[in-house]
Amino acid sequence: MWQELMVRLYRSLGVNDRDIVQLAFNFSLFPGAYTLMQAAESLGATLAPSATISATLQLKIMQDFRSTVLATTPAFALHIVAAMERQGIRPGDLHLRVVLVGPEPIMEPAREHLETCLQIPVRVLYGVAEMVEPGLAGECMAKNGLHLAEDQFLAEIVHPVGGEPVGPGQEGELVLTTLGTEAYPLIRYRTGDITVLHEAPCVCGQTTARIRPILRRTDNRVSVRGIPFYPEQISAILRSIDSAVADFRLIIYLRHGIGERMEVLVARTKDREFPSDTRASYLEQIRSHLRRTLGLGARVQLVEDDQLPMEGLIDKTVFRNLSSHYDLP
């Protein structure tokens, strides 16, 4: 079913067996990469799965293979257009027809920047790891919300606190029930994603409900390069290493547009000895523990208690450097 729904999304964007689909995703722990791959394959398209190589090599593959479809994260797409500019590659030098972005949300200014630089449409996919990722919903060429696979999912929009249904056209939490899944059915699964449901038919002719692109969540779950986790996990990891950790902050930001990075600011009780010899090996211990447990590298800094930022945009542990979230020029 995963493949079928993704095939449908590809088709609604005009992707067919004459396309060359370049997949620039990290294939570790991001199952969506495989869904995008297998669906493109079952469409009969040619695949150029480039995974996590540099933007320069991505552009070389794009030119050598004459890729017509690029699927990647919004951040990496921005990085690729920055590399094009540096290398003097113009949109006309490529054969791209459309760019698909996911699983991270994309802000409209970033999409506009990509569309201006590449001179082609950029379209958004949506998925939920527990259900079908990424074939659950996606934009058609009309860019008028993400078409939801309503034959496979019953969608409701509820109040994120009370759980009661909200009125038509109102913002709330997306709740999904699987209709066709046998081995792993989910009933009224709360996605944690805040959106609006539109039931009017789309100008493209499809009559399925559409959702607004998801830019907010009800909980504090964060996702770095497609790997979702909760700040509580960071807290548990820090305390398992050092009982003297008093507080911490998690900062998620974009460096050079390459992808999301995370930084952990740690404040610890004074005058307690480090669990390892030196400050440097202590920080390295935290770094390697985070990397081994979450599969993500992090910059770790030890700061004074009063140097911790006070309030984050989502909650007190998570800060997103929104102003530079998309490294626009």
Add this chain to the structure above:
Amino acid sequence: MWQELMVRLYRSLGVNDRDIVQLAFNFSLFPGAYTLMQAAESLGATLAPSATISATLQLKIMQDFRSTVLATTPAFALHIVAAMERQGIRPGDLHLRVVLVGPEPIMEPAREHLETCLQIPVRVLYGVAEMVEPGLAGECMAKNGLHLAEDQFLAEIVHPVGGEPVGPGQEGELVLTTLGTEAYPLIRYRTGDITVLHEAPCVCGQTTARIRPILRRTDNRVSVRGIPFYPEQISAILRSIDSAVADFRLIIYLRHGIGERMEVLVARTKDREFPSDTRASYLEQIRSHLRRTLGLGARVQLVEDDQLPMEGLIDKTVFRNLSSHYDLP
């Protein structure tokens, strides 16, 4: 055909639709990872493609998914058994039945170490990127050479210099001709790999010719983490950045058994200005150029002319630290 040949190799190792195949490969620029994946899928096996995550996470996935087959590089397999030891995980805590290794060659002591630690067979796959990777040849459970897909390839063994056929059972260069490929036929393709052909039937019952595992090549092509290149490419990159580069050495080694690393020692003509401001930014420029062009990170050092090592094991530019090539305890 790629998939079919790999399915055949899986079958000869007893892999079937009840297996859970964990693929710990870098999916960037290594097409073999996809072949292994698609073949396992077409067998009906369950897939746990873990790609390039830490050994700790690999072991967690191995335990959570009850993986029965692990396919990875020899170096990473060694790294996984080292992590098992550190974490006190015993072979009986896992459900593995067999480990498949490729595309790098594995030395017998390393294989024995893996088999002792894991208490299961470790089997070798062989492929040629230009033909079928990695389904070209592979060991059966008898471990008596790699069975070659002779219905798809005509194999000859020739003298690596003169090109004349060598006698039966003699060492020489493997030359292959495709028999079934339509879109991309290759006639007498010189693989550059030195091996011996055995035509006697195997004790496993198969009658196809077998080749000895490949441990040497005729040329100076090297491969780091599955990405093949020639030292000449490094030379061209260095000289494109800095015309004052007098000589260089390429050193390939294993660090902590995680995978092959490369180090480039650069000697440059004295008293010429760096093409960038400082020594540090000069080295960073070389590093980033190598990474962008080859898709591989490298350690780069600037050394005096007389500090360059004199002779490498393969040629003067390439040194393999063979003694610690496999990080055995």
